[in-house]
């Protein structure tokens with residue numbers, strides 16, 4: 019990109035040096051807005067009077083601005099946002115589309131040597147993903163040199179402490195800012211354009227020091243697809259909203275698949291998140307600061323409890339230090355409502371900016387008071403029972419169960435919904451909120467800009483004041499991570515070679531590598547205190563820069579304080595989630611094992627032995643089995659119902675027997691890492707055809723995110739389906755079109771699933787048009803309100819009775835129970851005392867011969883549990899008969915159950931674990947000619963519980979061959995494991 023220096027800017031810069039007067043300096047020294055920088059002093063950089071006037075007009079009260087942002091220098095040929103966009107940032111009723119945001123940054127970079135834009139990938143819908151660098155001329159010119167310094171500090175194995183000191187003296191911290199991760203939170207992506215311009219052109223001492231000592235990098239919009247859809251929706255509906263007359267629905271989709279979960283995407287499944295991670299590992303910014311908008315008026319994260327003890331104590335000192343600096347500075351500027359603590363905790367490593375803390379840097383986060391789109395809205399604070407943002411925000415259903423949080427219209431803003439218990443009244447003074455905002459006032463987009471930009475400039479001021487501290491801390495944390503690996507009780511992890519299904523091991527190892535964790539393969543058989551493992555086993559030594567991250571991801575999560583709640587999941591143990599064996603190694607000898615480092619992703623080659631045109635493909639539980647079936651959709655594929663042997667390979671029940679086109683079979687099996695053997699003749703066991711179902715996935719309009727995760731998994735594993743909504747369901751004749759309909763976890767309750775987005779008498783359409791090209795994607799409707807209604811319920815009932823298979827996941831399993839599709843099944847909720855933010859617990863397979871469990875070789879398997887229904891299957895439907903004297907056996911149709919109790923919690927936290935004791939986990943109920951299969955948990959949770967996906971996939975592949983399960987004799991499950 020051509021970069022031209024602009025004479026006008028140089029002149030302004032020179033004048034400033036002579037005068038030594040800076041706008042920020044003036045203002046800071048007085049704290050008096052009346053003596054703000056717009057009071058022009060002779061000879062200093064000229065400000066844009068139009069900007070100052072506009073911002074004064076758009077700022078609803080003087081105290082909602084600061085001396086840092088109430089002026090904007092003229093940049094000469096360096097374009098201000100208004101020069102490109104036609105308006106100043108924060109103008110009411112103006113939001114910027116992503117293409118225009120990019121256009122601005124590119125124009126800025128073209129005109130200023132202090133700005134550089136690099137591409138880091140493409141979004142799901144093909145938009146350019148970029149990172150914008152802003153800094154001094156010299157910094158941007160020598161960006162590669164500075165990148166090199168940070169890379170050296172990030173891996174202290176290659177340098178001495180003395181060398182580190184020298185590097186720290188030369189290096190500059192990269193401070194990364196990110197907006198628009200949650201695309202309904204529109205303000206920060208506007209603000210960042212002005213910030214970039216200001217850092218590039220303003221010559222106040224404050225900004226000059228930032229430019230000299232810090233390199234600012236920016237993700238303008240982390241989810242650009244969602245941004246554009248939200249801006250469309252705003253211009254279609256939001257802009258016309260007034261108090262008491264709101265649209266009543268948000269846009270049904272943000273990104274292609276997910277809403278807020280792009281900030282919970284622990285395995286970086288979405289391309290936008292992955293691109294940022296890849297960029298991170300190239301550039302190592304010691305600070306990543308994610309800008310959200312949900313809290314009143316600005317919340318600055320400081321890492322409250324529960325804290326993840328794997329992270330460095332230095333970090334826990336740094337976080338409140340910066341947050342407190344911001345709080346004090348903004349109070350000094352006269353800005354109320356800035357607070358810290360009391361909101362998000364430091365437990366889960368799955369938030370996007372957590373990639374920084376995971377890699378020895380620092381995650382930072384704001385929640386800035388938002389508006390309704392770009393409309394100025396009335397806030398009412400100070401009344402705990404009031405309707406405004408000061409009222410209690412903890413929803414009745416209980417916050418932060420992770421899986422219970424749904425995005426979409428008709429649901430409360432998830433960020434607001436997840437406020438930790440007892441900390442909800444933001445108009446109340448507390449030790450961490452010394453000056454709350456109170457009363458009633460208007461709040462504008464420009465207020466949001468002022469708060470966000472003042473906060474960020476203050477954080478940059480801090481960083482510019484102590485760059486050496488930030489950098490040496492970054493180095494020390496990296497060094498400590500390596501040293502901890504040599505002294506801690508856990509010295510490493512070993513993932514044995516030769517596991518039954520290596521495809522899940524392959525994914526696990528590649529996910530670790532993706533995060534920069536070094537993995538090696540043992541050159542020879544390994545003998546450690548923990549056992550003997552075959553050559554080729556995967557070894558993760560903890561004495562590496564990201565050794566603490568490896569521990570965090572692979573160990574069992576021991577929740578530090580069961581009284582505290584957490585904002586997201588309490589557990590994520592990767593081996594359990596994948597149902598793959600991962601050994602924690604205490605034997606320090608692991609650090610000296612001879613290994614061959616992996617330099618590329620593991621690519622498992624499947625094996626095909628024997629010849630002919632009849633093959634057996636072993637079902638060891640790989641999720642790739644369903645992909646194989648679809649890749650061989652034109653061939654005859656059967657499932658063996660019993661185990662059989664061919665040569666020295668044992669084929670468990672569920673293994674495929676494939677007939678025809680040897681070359682095609684070989685190619686697919688090899689590419690998918692599976693095991694196949696040629697058969698001389700069909701095995702002498704019962705088999706059934708694996709017919710491919712005509713498959714639909716049902717989605718509400720109001721809660722599309724968890725449906726999105728199922729869509730994502732189906733797309734990744736190449737499972738074709740129709741995505742259907744209420745209009746299709748009401749049309750009827752579902753059985754004529756589909757064999758299986760999956761209703762993913764969504765909505766939180768059966769009523770919500772059925773009645774969905776509240777109808778307020780006016781149709782709300784979601785359709786593409788010439789003006790709104792981003793709407794009508796992934797489905798369309800003339801009216802997204804009202805839900806399927808009871809007509810829809812009747813159609814689902816008809817579908818099953820006509821022979822269809824209805825599969826419900828998680829909270830959607832309330833639906834068949836409560837609306838009478840499964841009359842013998844009741845669904846209850848856990849008590850208010852129960853709390854399970856995504857614990858990993860035991861589940862007991864009761865019907866191992868059922869095709870749903872093909873590929874599972876253990877009776878007890880680890881599964882994730884959030885807040886699914888407590889199911890009961892009645893054994894006696896006559897309420898007038900007395901209950902049987904002896905406890906009944908597990909009723910027919912219960913395929914899997916939760917043993918329950920604390921002993922069966924494997925990782926994370928479940929408070930009240932007795933409540934789920936012996937509750938069904940999977941229920942299969944006949945309905946006319948068809949059936950309803952209900953999962954109490956969510957077997958397709960985010961891109962995470964890979965070990966459970968196979969149960970859902972088996973259900974699809976064997977949809978017309980699942981026989982009704984007999985009753986299971988009563989057993990003592992506590993002895994089962």
Ligand SMILES: [Zn+2]
Nearest residue numbers: 200310311433
């Ligand atoms: Zn957010």
